[in-house]
Amino acid sequence: MSEKKIYGLMAEFENPNDLVAAARQAREAGYVKLDAYTPYPIEALAEALDIHDRRLPAVVLGGGILGGLFGYALCYWTSVVAYPLNIGGKPFHSAPAFIVPTFETTILFAAFAAVLGMLGLNGLPMPYHPVFNTPRFALASRDRFFLCIEARDPKFDRDETWAFLTRLAPRVVMDVEE
Amino acid sequence: MTDGTPRDTSRERPAAPSGAILAPGYTFTTLTDKLASIALSRRTPKAWFFGAFVGFSLTMVLLFAVTWLVFRGIGVWGVNQPVGWGFEIVNFVWWIGIGHAGTLISAILLLLRQPWRNSINRFAEAMTIFAVACAGLYPALHTGRPWLDYWLLPYPNTMGMWPNFRSPLIWDVFAVSTYATVSVLFWYVGMIPDLATLRDRAKKLRAKVLYGMLAMGWRGSARHWQRYETASLLLAGLATPLVVSVHTVVSFDFAAGIVPGWHATIFPPYFVAGAIYAGFAMVLTLAIPLRKIYGLEDFITARHLDNMAKILLATGLIVGYGYMMEAFMAFYGGNPYERYVFWNRLGGPYKHMYWALMFCNLLAPQALWFRRVRRSVPALFLMAMIVNVGMWLERYVIVVVSLHRDFLPSSWGMYHGTIFDWATFVGSIGLFLALMFLFIRLLPMISIFEMRQILPEAKAAEEEA
Numbered sequence: 001m002s003e004k005k006i007y008g009l010m011a012e013f014e015n016p017n018d019l020v021a022a023a024r025q026a027r028e029a030g031y032v033k034l035d036a037y038t039p040y041p042i043e044a045l046a047e048a049l050d051i052h053d054r055r056l057p058a059v060v061l062g063g064g065i066l067g068g069l070f071g072y073a074l075c076y077w078t079s080v081v082a083y084p085l086n087i088g089g090k091p092f093h094s095a096p097a098f099i100v101p102t103f104e105t106t107i108l109f110a111a112f113a114a115v116l117g118m119l120g121l122n123g124l125p126m127p128y129h130p131v132f133n134t135p136r137f138a139l140a141s142r143d144r145f146f147l148c149i150e151a152r153d154p155k156f157d158r159d160e161t162w163a164f165l166t167r168l169a170p171r172v173v174m175d176v177e178e
Numbered sequence: 179m180t181d182g183t184p185r186d187t188s189r190e191r192p193a194a195p196s197g198a199i200l201a202p203g204y205t206f207t208t209l210t211d212k213l214a215s216i217a218l219s220r221r222t223p224k225a226w227f228f229g230a231f232v233g234f235s236l237t238m239v240l241l242f243a244v245t246w247l248v249f250r251g252i253g254v255w256g257v258n259q260p261v262g263w264g265f266e267i268v269n270f271v272w273w274i275g276i277g278h279a280g281t282l283i284s285a286i287l288l289l290l291r292q293p294w295r296n297s298i299n300r301f302a303e304a305m306t307i308f309a310v311a312c313a314g315l316y317p318a319l320h321t322g323r324p325w326l327d328y329w330l331l332p333y334p335n336t337m338g339m340w341p342n343f344r345s346p347l348i349w350d351v352f353a354v355s356t357y358a359t360v361s362v363l364f365w366y367v368g369m370i371p372d373l374a375t376l377r378d379r380a381k382k383l384r385a386k387v388l389y390g391m392l393a394m395g396w397r398g399s400a401r402h403w404q405r406y407e408t409a410s411l412l413l414a415g416l417a418t419p420l421v422v423s424v425h426t427v428v429s430f431d432f433a434a435g436i437v438p439g440w441h442a443t444i445f446p447p448y449f450v451a452g453a454i455y456a457g458f459a460m461v462l463t464l465a466i467p468l469r470k471i472y473g474l475e476d477f478i479t480a481r482h483l484d485n486m487a488k489i490l491l492a493t494g495l496i497v498g499y500g501y502m503m504e505a506f507m508a509f510y511g512g513n514p515y516e517r518y519v520f521w522n523r524l525g526g527p528y529k530h531m532y533w534a535l536m537f538c539n540l541l542a543p544q545a546l547w548f549r550r551v552r553r554s555v556p557a558l559f560l561m562a563m564i565v566n567v568g569m570w571l572e573r574y575v576i577v578v579v580s581l582h583r584d585f586l587p588s589s590w591g592m593y594h595g596t597i598f599d600w601a602t603f604v605g606s607i608g609l610f611l612a613l614m615f616l617f618i619r620l621l622p623m624i625s626i627f628e629m630r631q632i633l634p635e636a637k638a639a640e641e642e643a
Contacts, residue, residue, distance in 0.1 A: 015635065023400075039206060039375075040630040041403035051401050056408045060416075074332060078340035087344050097344040100427060104352040107420045111360045111413060115367055118409035122402045125394035132397070138378035140398045141371070143206035 005178040007130035008033075008150035009161050010137070011170035016042050019145035022168040023048040026149060029164060033153035037131065037146040056117050063113025064106050071105030072098055133177045148176060199294040200632055201476035209633060213626045214379045216472055222619065225471040230615040236608020243601035244319065252322050254598040261581045261593035266316040268573040269603050271428055272456065273313035273610075274354065275449075275569060277361070278421055279457020280306030284364060285417035288410070294485060296628040297477040300372075301468070301614075302461050303365040304623070308613040309460070310358045312606040317350070319602075346430040353427035360420055364413050370396050371406075372622040425453040432576065439519035439580030442507060448500030452569060455493035455539075458486050459565035464614065466559045468623070477624055484552045490565065491546040497572075498540045515585055527592065528579045531571055538568025 013019040016038065023036050023045060036045055046052070075098035079085070084092045119125070131137050131148060140146050147170075149161050165173045204212075247254055257264040280302040287295040318327050330351045332341050341348045373393035380386045396402070429449035432440035462483070469478040508520035523532045542564045545551045552558065583590045595603075617623065630636060 036400040037398045038400065038403065039210070039398060040371075040627045040636065041407050042400070042636075045400045046404045049400055051404050053401070053405060056405050057412065060412050064416075075343040078332060079343050083338070083340040085342055087342060090344055094344050100346075100349040100423075100430075101343055101352045103423060104349075104356040104420075107416050107423075108356045108359060111363055111416050114409045114412045114416065115363045118367070118405050119394070121405050122399075124396065124402075127395060129395060129397055137397075141375040141378045141396075142210045 004175075006151055006158070007133075007176040007178045008148045008153075008156070009158070009165055010131070010134055010146055010148045010174045010176050011165040011168060012136060012139075012172050012174070013145040013147065013170050016045070016145055018169070019147060020044045020048050022147050022165075022170070025168060026147065026164075030155050031149050031153050031161075033150040033156070035148050035150070037137070037140040037148065039141055039143060039145075053121065056114070056121060059117035059121075060110050060114045063117070064110035066113075067109025068102055068106040070109065071102035074105070075101055130176050130178050134174050136172070136174065144171075197481050198479055199297070199481050200629070201479065202634075204476070204633060206630055206633060206635060209629055210375060210379075210626055213477075213622060213624050213629065214375055216618070216624075217376055217620060217622055218380055218385065223471050225467075226615060226619060229467075229611060230619075233608050233611030233613075233615050236605055237612045238605075238608075239601050240605025240609055243598050243605055246598060247319060247602070248324065252320065254596065255602075256594050256596045256599055258591075258593075260584060260589050260591045261578055263577050263581060264593055265595045265599035265603055266320045267431075268570065268577050269606060270313050270316040270320075271449075271573045271577075272570050273309045273316075273606065274357075274428060275425060275453035275456040275573075276460045277306040277309035277313065277357075277457065278425060278450070278453035279461050280304070280309075281357075281361060281364075281417050281421040282454055282457065283461070284368070285414040285421065288414045289418060293632045294482055296632055297474075297624050298461065298465060298482060298486075299628070300365075300368065300625045301464065301618070301623045303361065303368065304614065304617045304621075305457075305460060305464060306361050307358070307365060308610050308617075310354065310361060311613070312610050314354060314358065315606060315609075316602075346427065346434045349427045350431055353424045357420060357424045360413075360417055364417055367406075367409065367413065368625060369621065370394065371398065371627040372625060374398065375626055376622060422450055425449045437580050437584055438513070438515040439523075439576065441516075442504060444500055444503045444507065448497065448503070451493050451496035451500065452572065455490065455497050455565065456569035458490045458493065459562040459569070462486055462490070462558060462562035463566060466555055466562070468618070474624070477629065480553055483555065483558055484549075487546050487552040487558055487561070490561070491543055494539060494543040494546075494565070501536075501540065519580055519583070522583055523575060523579050526579065526583070528575065528582075531579070532575055535568055535571040535575055538564045539572060542568075 011022065013022060019036055019038065020042065023034070026034055027048065027050060034049070036049060038045065076093060079094065079098075080092045090097075131140075131146075136144070137146065147165070147168075149156060149165065151158075153161075155161075162173055255264060255266065257266070280299075283295050283302045284299040284306075287299070318324050321327055321330075329335075330341065330348070341351075343349075370393055373389050374396035377386060377389040377393045380389055426446040426449065429445035433442060433445040435441060465478055465482070465486075469475050505520060508516045511517075523529070543561060545557070546561060550557075551561070578593050582593055
C-alpha cells in the first residue's frame with residue numbers, strides 16, 4: 001500500500017444506471033464529500049448527489065440588470081448631458097430610441113455573466129486537479145462513469161471506504177493521488 | 179405517396195431508418211471515437227484540401243480587393259448618387275441573415291427540446307460566427323476609412339464627441355457586435371466538454387496541450403454539469419430574443435428611412451423570417467457535402483434533411499407573405515411614390531432581378547411540399563442553392579431598386595456592381611469557406627457530448643432513473 005497522500009477513492013462504472021445507483025447508496029451510507037464524473041450531463045445524478053446550486057440564475061439576472069442600467073445610462077448621459085444634438089427636433093431624451101442599445105447591452109452583460117459565472121462557480125479554468133492522476137480517468141470524457149469519495153469526507157477511511165465502493169460492484173476501484 | 183425511402187441508396191451500410199435521428203448500433207465508445215477522429219485524425223480527406231484551396235484562393239481575392247479599396251477609396255465600387263448603398267449593404271444583410279439559422283438551431287431548438295438539433299448545432303453555430311464576421315467586414319469597409327471604425331463605439335475621446343443613439347446605424351453597431359460576441363461565447367461554452375474529450379483522446383503532445391488549454395481543465399464533474407446545463411439554458415434564453423432583435427435592427431436601417439420601398443412596418447418580421455430562410459438554406463448547403471465527405475450519414479440523417487427542408491418551406495411561405503404585404507401596402511397605402519417603386523420593381527430596368535427573386539424564393543421552394551423532393555439529397559442541395567441566390571436578389575431588390583429611383587426623376591440613376599464589388603463579394607465567400615474548413619479540421623464539428631445524450635444507452639438510463 002502506497003504511503004502517498006491521497007485525494008480520494010475512485011470507482012469506475014460501465015453505465016450511467018450503475019453510477020446513479022452507486023451515488024445514491026454512497027449518500028445513504030453517509031458520505032457527503034463526493035463527486036461523480038460523466039461524459040454527458042445526467043439529471044438523475046444531480047438528484048442522487050443532492051446537487052442544487054441556484055446561484056447562477058441570480059448572477060445572470062444581476063448581469064442583465066446591470067447591463068440594462070448601463071445601456072440606458074450611456075444613452076441618456078451622452079445624448080442629454082455630454083453631447084446634446086438636435087436631430088430633427090427630437091427630444092434629447094429620446095426614450096424609444098434608447099431601447100435598442102439598452103436591450104443589446106442587457107443581453108451582452110447577462111451572457112457574460114452566464115459564461116463567467118458558470119466558469120467561476122465551477123472553478124474553471126483549473127490547470128491541475130488530482131482526479132487526472134488516475135490514468136483511467138481519461139475515459140470520463142468518453143464512455144465511463146466515475147464516482148469519487150474524497151479523503152476530506154469525515155466518514156472517509158481508506159480501507160473501509162474501499163470496501164464500501166467494492167460492494168457497489170464497480171469495474172475497478174482506484175486510489176486518487178493528491 | 180407511400181414510398182418514403184431516401185433516394186441516396188448508394189451506401190453500403192444499412193441506412194438509418196427514415197425518421198431516426200441517429201443510425202442504430204452506436205455506443206458511447208464508438209460514437210466518441212468516430213466523432214473525435216474527425217479532428218484528431220492525421221488523414222485529411224482529399225475533398226477537404228480541395229475546399230480549403232478554393233476558400234483560401236478566394237480569400238486572396240478578398241485581400242486584393244480590400245487593398246485596392248483602401249488604396250484608392252470606395253470610388254472603386256459602383257456606389258455613387260443616387261445609389262449610395264450597393265453590393266456592400268446587400269452582402270452585409272445577406273451574410274448576417276445567413277448567421278441566424280445557427281442561433282435558431284442552437285438556442286431556439288434547444289429551448290423547444292428538439293434533440294435532432296444535436297448533430298447540426300455545432301457547425302451551424304460556427305457558420306453563424308463566420309457569416310457574422312463576413313457581414314461585419316462590409317459596413318466596416320463602407321465607412322471609407324476603416325482604420326477609424328472605432329469612432330463608431332462610444333468611448334471618451336479628445337474630440338468630445340459621442341455617437342447619436344437615435345440613429346438605426348448605431349443600433350446596428352450594438353446589435354451586430356453583441357450578436358457576434360454572444361455567438362462566440364455560446365459556441366465556445368458548448369465546445370468545452372468536447373475539447374476535454376479531444377484533450378483526453380489526443381496522441382500528440384501539441385494537440386494535448388492546445389485542446390487542454392481550451393478545455394480549461396473540464397473534468398465532467400456532476401456539479402459542473404449542473405451549472406453548465408443551467409448556463410446553456412440561460413444562454414439559449416438570452417440568444418433567442420437577441421437573434422430576433424438583430425435582423426429587426428438591420429431592417430430598421432431601412433424601415434426608419436423615408437425612401438419609398440423601405441419605409442414599411444412589415445420589414446422587421448419579414449427580415450427575421452428571411453434571415454432564418456437564408457440561414458437554413460446555407461446550413462443545408464454546408465451539411466449536404468459535409469455528411470458525404472466525412473461519412474456522417476449516420477448522424478445527419480434523412481430525417482434532419484427533411485426537417486430542415488420543412489423549416490425552409492415554412493419560412494419561405496412567411497417571406498412570400500411579406501412580399502404580398504409589401505405589394506398590398508404599396509397600393510392600399512395610397513402613396514404614389516410607394517406605388518411607383520412597386521411598378522418599377524415589376525417592370526423597371528431591374529425587372530429581371532425581381533422576377534428571378536420571385537422564382538427563387540417563392541416559386542421554386544414550393545417543390546418542398548413533396549416528400550420525394552425533401553428526401554432527395556441532390557434536389558435539396560439544388561433548392562438550397564436557389565434560395566441562397568434568391569435571398570441575395572431580395573436584398574439587391576430592396577437596396578438598389580428602391581434607391582435608384584426615388585422622389586425626383588431628375589435624380590434617378592442606375593447602379594451596377596464593378597469588378598471590385600464582385601471581387602469583395604466572392605472574396606467574402608472565400609473567407610467564409612476558409613474559416614469553415616479550418617474549423618472542420620481542428621475542432622469538433624458535431625457536438626459529441628450532446629450526441630451521447632441521444633444514444634439508446636443514455637435513453638435507457640433516463641427511463642430507469
